[in-house]
Amino acid sequence: MAQGTETLAGPPDSTSAGATGSAAYLRRRTLRRGSAGWLLLTGLGVAYVVSGDFSGWNIGLSKGGFGGLAVAMVLMGVMYACLVFALAELSAILPTAGGGYGFARRALGTWGGFLTGTAILIEYILAPAAISLFIGDYVESLGLFGLTSGWPVYLACFAIFIGIHLWGVGEALRFSLVVTAIAVAALLIFAVGAFTEFDAGRLNDIPADPSAFGSNSWLPYGLLGIWAAFPFGMWFFLGVEGVPLAAEEAKDPVRSMPKALAISLAVLVLLALITFVSATGAQGANAIKEAGNPLVVALQGDGEPTALSRFVNYAGLAGLVASFFSLIFAGSRQLFALSRAGYLPRFLSLTNRRKSPYLGLLIPGVIGFTLAAWSGNGGRMLNVAVFGATISYALMALSHIVLRRREPDLPRPYRTPGGARTSGVAFVLACSALVATFLVDRDAAFIALGVYAVALAYFAFYSRHRLVAAAPEEEFAALAAAEAELKRD
Numbered sequence: 001m002a003q004g005t006e007t008l009a010g011p012p013d014s015t016s017a018g019a020t021g022s023a024a025y026l027r028r029r030t031l032r033r034g035s036a037g038w039l040l041l042t043g044l045g046v047a048y049v050v051s052g053d054f055s056g057w058n059i060g061l062s063k064g065g066f067g068g069l070a071v072a073m074v075l076m077g078v079m080y081a082c083l084v085f086a087l088a089e090l091s092a093i094l095p096t097a098g099g100g101y102g103f104a105r106r107a108l109g110t111w112g113g114f115l116t117g118t119a120i121l122i123e124y125i126l127a128p129a130a131i132s133l134f135i136g137d138y139v140e141s142l143g144l145f146g147l148t149s150g151w152p153v154y155l156a157c158f159a160i161f162i163g164i165h166l167w168g169v170g171e172a173l174r175f176s177l178v179v180t181a182i183a184v185a186a187l188l189i190f191a192v193g194a195f196t197e198f199d200a201g202r203l204n205d206i207p208a209d210p211s212a213f214g215s216n217s218w219l220p221y222g223l224l225g226i227w228a229a230f231p232f233g234m235w236f237f238l239g240v241e242g243v244p245l246a247a248e249e250a251k252d253p254v255r256s257m258p259k260a261l262a263i264s265l266a267v268l269v270l271l272a273l274i275t276f277v278s279a280t281g282a283q284g285a286n287a288i289k290e291a292g293n294p295l296v297v298a299l300q301g302d303g304e305p306t307a308l309s310r311f312v313n314y315a316g317l318a319g320l321v322a323s324f325f326s327l328i329f330a331g332s333r334q335l336f337a338l339s340r341a342g343y344l345p346r347f348l349s350l351t352n353r354r355k356s357p358y359l360g361l362l363i364p365g366v367i368g369f370t371l372a373a374w375s376g377n378g379g380r381m382l383n384v385a386v387f388g389a390t391i392s393y394a395l396m397a398l399s400h401i402v403l404r405r406r407e408p409d410l411p412r413p414y415r416t417p418g419g420a421r422t423s424g425v426a427f428v429l430a431c432s433a434l435v436a437t438f439l440v441d442r443d444a445a446f447i448a449l450g451v452y453a454v455a456l457a458y459f460a461f462y463s464r465h466r467l468v469a470a471a472p473e474e475e476f477a478a479l480a481a482a483e484a485e486l487k488r489d
Contacts, residue, residue: 022470038256043177045264048239051323054316060232061289064225067218072233079429086400086423088258091244095253098337099245102473107399122388124331129368133378186315194278202284230436236272242330341471383444393430
């Protein structure tokens, strides 16, 4: 057993010693198994991301121009494809709610597990807070119920959608699937309308900066603009890696998880291509590069709203709701897993009668609402989330590489095409994207580092001495340690 890992849950949650105490501890921390098949998991993967197609990505045009953002989108698409293939293998090996934390725990030890899980939490707590602000802006711009963007709208978002999650995971994922389907259909309809106005000459209408190295009409900000556009190329895919967090509640996760990851990524690649090209070609890169609602601007320019632009505006709200809703799910499951294993306070992993981690939903919700109401800076919060995401990508890719090399005989129901070479590509690109976040928003990067430092101090001085050996991810890692010791003997 690893040093500092407790066999029992310990007070106040355990009721007796030995296996009985561990069983009692875990009974109070049980998710509803078998609630999600491959279709709901695929919908979850698309829901995480779909809001990024409606807004945010276009800011990359102001960093790299059409050519720079196009290259960044392709490279980030490659990163996500390689990462998804690696995660498909890892989630089939260890289908638990821990996701990236569980994978890194076995490959990189307790420190690696905590570093990965904390990075994922930063992403999934900050992103919903930012999206609630965007929802408020949409509600105000559409004139819904006469509301303006402010704390009542943010509070309603968290209260209503956390309430649905508390109802049960099956109900929550079905709601997410419906809203996501509406958003995807709207993107396809938008593309048809935008392509009727398409003009290839508008793609590179941003004036070139003569002082930028390598600048031209396709790369107006030079070669460095490609790198600066990395975080915005990520917005077409950011969040899809969260599908494995539903593994413990999935039907036949060994088969359904790889299938859902592959299909959801394929859908996202298609949506990214048609949205990026059609929106930019309809009105021009210069017209939409800083628009808060680039798809609406692409359809109507400076003209009057049309029936199609109004429809897309409403659909954009549906896309934001889908991503907000699914990211709340992801954050609660990562928090649940870290808490159940003792990395975070254990009471956060308690589940209600419907097997939902109610405190894991409510407490991040309170934090997210407070950040939204206090800061009002959705862009800054999203940049912090992206910083956390890139750290987790690098560590998850590294975990795949380590397990492939250290445990080649580990049973793998699904094997990543290309093996460690594939995850190696993801690792290099993730590290490049991490550095690129400093080019976009240095303050956001340092805020994320500050949060990281506080979390690491908590782990170093307190929680690493109180880990729960009975947690699935900890048992999996302990098994690896025991097998390695037997081989040495």
